[in-house]
Amino acid sequence: MKIIPIQWKEGRMVWIDTRFIPWEEIWRETTDYKRVAKAIKDMEIRGAPAIGVAAAFGMALAAYHSTAKDVDTLLKELEEAKSVLAKTRPTAVNLFWALDRMWEKALELSQKGDVEAVKEGLVEEALSIQREDIETNMKMGKIGAQLIEDGDVILTHCNTGALATAGYGTALGVIRAAWEEGKKIQVIATETRPVAQGARLTVWELVKEGIPARLISDTMVGYLMSKKKIDKVFLGADRILLSGHFANKIGTYQIAILAHYHKVPFYTVAPTSTIDPKRTLDELIIEERNPDEVKCCPYPKEKIYITVPEVEVYNPAFDVTPPELVTGIVTEKGIAYPPYWISLRKILGMG
Numbered sequence: 001m002k003i004i005p006i007q008w009k010e011g012r013m014v015w016i017d018t019r020f021i022p023w024e025e026i027w028r029e030t031t032d033y034k035r036v037a038k039a040i041k042d043m044e045i046r047g048a049p050a051i052g053v054a055a056a057f058g059m060a061l062a063a064y065h066s067t068a069k070d071v072d073t074l075l076k077e078l079e080e081a082k083s084v085l086a087k088t089r090p091t092a093v094n095l096f097w098a099l100d101r102m103w104e105k106a107l108e109l110s111q112k113g114d115v116e117a118v119k120e121g122l123v124e125e126a127l128s129i130q131r132e133d134i135e136t137n138m139k140m141g142k143i144g145a146q147l148i149e150d151g152d153v154i155l156t157h158c159n160t161g162a163l164a165t166a167g168y169g170t171a172l173g174v175i176r177a178a179w180e181e182g183k184k185i186q187v188i189a190t191e192t193r194p195v196a197q198g199a200r201l202t203v204w205e206l207v208k209e210g211i212p213a214r215l216i217s218d219t220m221v222g223y224l225m226s227k228k229k230i231d232k233v234f235l236g237a238d239r240i241l242l243s244g245h246f247a248n249k250i251g252t253y254q255i256a257i258l259a260h261y262h263k264v265p266f267y268t269v270a271p272t273s274t275i276d277p278k279r280t281l282d283e284l285i286i287e288e289r290n291p292d293e294v295k296c297c298p299y300p301k302e303k304i305y306i307t308v309p310e311v312e313v314y315n316p317a318f319d320v321t322p323p324e325l326v327t328g329i330v331t332e333k334g335i336a337y338p339p340y341w342i343s344l345r346k347i348l349g350m351g
């Protein structure tokens with residue numbers, strides 16, 4: 001399926017609003033980086049690499065539409081845009097990675113004092129981030145597909161496909177690559193409550209692609225594993241620490257525990273831009289989202305409560321899986337195996 005969920009069109013950012021999938025395919029556009037920030041915060045755009053690409057285009061919009069006459073004024077405006085975009089979602093590192101990369105580029109380009117050169121250079125840089133993400137996904141797809149055998153039944157969680165990236169997918173990219181190689185696989189997608197990225201987005205992508213898929217509720221994983229109906233787990237990551245701990249969509253941790261208990265290989269797939277060499281476990285921020293996500297159906301046009309509206313809820317959007325539960329981490333630079341504190345450093349070229 002060729003979907004490029006976020007696009008740059010002559011000074012506008014255009015994106016598909018994933019909150020409305022599968023009911024409607026609504027494309028939106030803006031020239032304002034603040035609108036991009038809102039789209040990330042409200043999860044019109046979601047998935048770690050997609051958030052990074054959108055943030056990069058947000059910075060490009062801030063530059064492109066600036067009326068600054070000198071580079072110092074332009075840099076001040078860009079610093080403000082970076083700060084607004086950084087306040088949207090705290091867990092996925094790709095957001096901060098992309099913002100830092102755009103900021104570094106702005107500083108480098110501003111040395112010559114040419115405002116137009118900074119503006120053009122930042123649009124180019126955002127387009128490079130988008131292009132590289134697709135290339136990286138395709139590389140991970142090829143590498144990860146080697147782990148998949150003909151006939152495998154693969155469990156995946158959340159949405160890690162074209163809609164979560166610049167256009168191919170991380171874990172779903174691996175599944176897509178195996179399918180494109182002609183392997184007769186089947187996918188089991190968890191619903192992924194509360195926002196139902198699995199039921200809404202992953203199933204939408206798999207059906208469009210013609211990859212055999214079954215949807216299950218999040219509560220069915222243990223039963224299916226106990227009946228030996230799942231051969232492997234492939235899912236994504238929002239932030240991978242050098243220790244091998246990784247944050248991903250809420251529910252990942254319990255799948256990892258079940259996989260470990262039932263001896264089902266458990267892989268996470270992520271570009272090296274998702275590896276955070278700076279943070280430790282204590283510094284990891286788990287986003288808490290609006291309680292209504294848990295209390296209501298994930299239908300954006302109407303608030304339908306599935307519980308008593310005044311009940312109190314917990315709504316952490318991510319959890320952390322420890323390295324001892326992870327069989328391997330697939331990146332575009334190869335597969336990291338335990339001990340991760342050595343293999344991930346090697347993959348990042350840290351010696």
Ligand SMILES: CSC[C@@H](O)[C@@H](O)C(=O)COP(=O)(O)O
Pocket residue numbers: 046047048049092157158159160161164165169170171197235236237238248249250317
């Ligand atoms: C390629 S996407 C990897 C992760 O970003 C994905 O698994 C996930 O947790 C997305 O969470 P979301 O809250 O939908 O942004």
